[in-house]
Amino acid sequence: MIDLVNVKKRFGAVEAVQGVTLHAAPGEILGLLGPNGAGKTTTIRMVTGYLPPTSGSVTVAGYDSVRDSLKLRSQIGYMPESAALHPEMRVVDHLDFCGRIHLMDRRRRRVGLDRVIERCWLQEVRRRRVGQLSKGYRQRVSLACALIHDPPALVLDEPTSGLDPTQIIETRKLVRELSSDRTMILCSHILPEVERTCDRVVLLARGRVRAEGSIPELTGASAGTSVILDLGRGGFSGPATEQWLRDQPEVLSARSIGESDQFLVELASRGGVEARASISRRIIEAGFDLREFRSERPSLEGLFLRALDDGADKEPDS
Amino acid sequence: MSRVWAIASREFAAFFRLPVGWVVIALYLTLTGVVFALGVVRPGQPASLRAFFQISVWLLTFVAPAISMRLFSEEIRTGTLEPLMTAPVSDWHVVLGKYFGAVGFLVAMLAPTLIYVVTLAMLSTPDYGPMLAGYLGLLLLGLLYLAIGLVASSLTSNQILAFLGSLFFLLLMRALTTNGAQMVGPPVDTALYALSVDLRLAEFAKGVIDTSNVIFFLTASVWFLVIGVVSLESRRWR
CATH class of the missing domain: 3.40.50.300 (P-loop containing nucleotide triphosphate hydrolases)
Incomplete structure (x- = not known):
């Protein structure tokens, strides 16, 4: 039509x-x-x-x-x-x-x-x-x-x-x-x-x-890639924690949820379980308190954010 | 044609739904009324509307831009142009519809001045030939000025800019084809005089309806409408 x-x-x-x-x-x-x-x-x-x-x-x-x-x-x-x-x-x-x-x-x-x-x-x-x-x-x-x-x-x-x-x-x-x-x-x-x-x-x-x-x-295509982390910051500020998460190789996007210590993190789906294990180790090694690590129900919002990040990655340098 | 009629009737009605339409008519009728009372209806004067037509030609230089300024500018500013242009209407339908709506308003503005003709007829025995020619000249001038104003309005979302742009163009056009022609001398002055609306209107004022003058005003108006269509179409490419 x-x-x-x-x-x-x-x-x-x-x-x-x-x-x-x-x-x-x-x-x-x-x-x-x-x-x-x-x-x-x-x-x-x-x-x-x-x-x-x-x-x-x-x-x-x-x-x-x-x-x-x-x-x-x-x-x-x-x-x-x-x-x-x-x-x-x-x-x-x-x-x-x-x-x-x-x-x-x-x-x-x-x-x-x-x-x-x-x-x-x-x-x-x-x-x-x-x-x-x-x-x-x-x-x-x-x-x-x-x-x-x-x-x-x-x-x-x-x-x-x-x-x-x-x-x-x-x-x-x-x-x-x-x-x-x-x-x-x-x-x-x-x-x-x-x-x-x-x-x-x-x-x-x-x-x-x-x-x-x-x-x-x-x-469904992104199932298992969205996780919510609740972190004790160990001296880091909220934005610094968010930036630290983004800098990790397993992470596609990360953002703070509200005013708490919670972060919505999109992991590379190709990493699967290994990506989750790997990011957990890095968090503890960096001195954060990992208070909660749970898979988020796949959402259109997560997909939206990841697609935008993909778009930015693929954009040619000007 | 029904699409053109739909747009024209909406446009015509809009002039009377907004204060600007009534203000323009009131100002025009007040000023021409004063001229008629003081300059025409005087003992010993010939029963002619020449003074009324002279002041009307000048007033149209200001009134036509005031009528045409909102034709497209307002639609561009409020965003109503987009739904209109996504309806099954061509650019010509839109331009002609808006133009005819404005022309309708001009006719509605001139219509009450027929009372001057009636008044003269009651007081004396006027020669109706020059009056008929004068009204035709005024209408043809209005057609041209409104077409020019329509182009200015299609170029901007600001009504004031559209008004000033068309006013400036009309004043420049009249200055170039009268004083400008005198200054440059031959052979350029011949071309400039040929474009002079004042010289052509002088013929109408004498009661002479020369076909070449009628064709000049109509052709020039159509040319400006073509420019209006091109201007509107160019919005799709910007």
Whole structure:
């Protein structure tokens, strides 16, 4: 349904996206994860037809983003992160305008408008001006705009940003409902959000795909590599301990958890049990008190951090 | 065409949802009203709207940038341009829609001035030919100035910069094609005079509708709209 094949995007000397290939099947929710500057927004903009790729191909429902740009765009509903709306317009007028630029006739617009107002819980504010709404309501209006023409593909950038906990749960439910008959790409920084909503995840860093697969596949691949250490510092400060851990050959990443003496450490998976034995010996030899050493349940967060470190390692020297 | 109409009607309505639209209309009607009352409706004067058209040409130099400054700048600033450009609308649809919305506002601003024609008709027997030509000239000038303002607005997210940029361009264009042409002399002055909107508007003021003048304003407006489309398209490559 949504296919990107070896897509590159260059802005002057900067190559923001460097050969991304991904596929989202009908009925699938694909999570797009990555830190700032990873190339997520540029990738999304190419999927929505806003930016043409420098090379490679982007197709949605069989329409090419360059040759059939208008047809491709008619297949997509796009909800940008910032809820970009016209503040002077009333909610119903805004939704009606979105329907009109998607060439919906008056009858279809009326039906579509009632449908999205109900689905996005906008009944109370339908006559209010967008500029008078809270951030949560603006997010919902933005989602309603993306849904008004009932597109087969949806691209949602941070759909729960600014919503209260009840609305977040409702939005997750709505996203799952919507995915039953359409393809979705969901872009988010909130990892639990992605874990609970998406069928599959693509992790981007520095313009490249660093990991891809279902969440059990991805976290299963890293099983046994995340450990939590509780250390008596033996005169070391917290940051110094963290740095000492990072300097060890078995360690891929290390960071302090809260204000305690606990550290989340990602070990090289190729080291297996030996890596754990080896790091234990080094900790004791260095004079730390090893109070706890336990395997952490594999998480998307750990995977995220490790993928970023991998990306940094593979980055050519400038 | 329905996409252009959708964008144009949204744009037109936006002028009346925001204070800036009402302020522009109020200022224009107040100033032209003062000129009409003091300069036109005077005993012994010919029943002509020439003074009104002269002041309107000057006012348009300021009013057109004020109308056009928000066309794209506001959309770029608030980020609404991105969802619009990801809808199934081409760059031409967007540019024409916004342009026609602004032209609609200009017409809505000029429409109340027809009361001046009615007033003159009640007080005397005016010659309607120069009035018709004057209104046509004013409308054509507005089309050109709004197209120029649209280009300026497509280049920046700052409305004030868009206003100042198009105002500066219009003043420079008028200065170059009048005083500038006098200073440089032949043969360059011929080319500059050919581009002068003031000389062409003088023809309209006399009641002469020369097709070449009409074509000049329309062609120049289309050229600036083409530049507007190129400017918008270039955002996809930056």
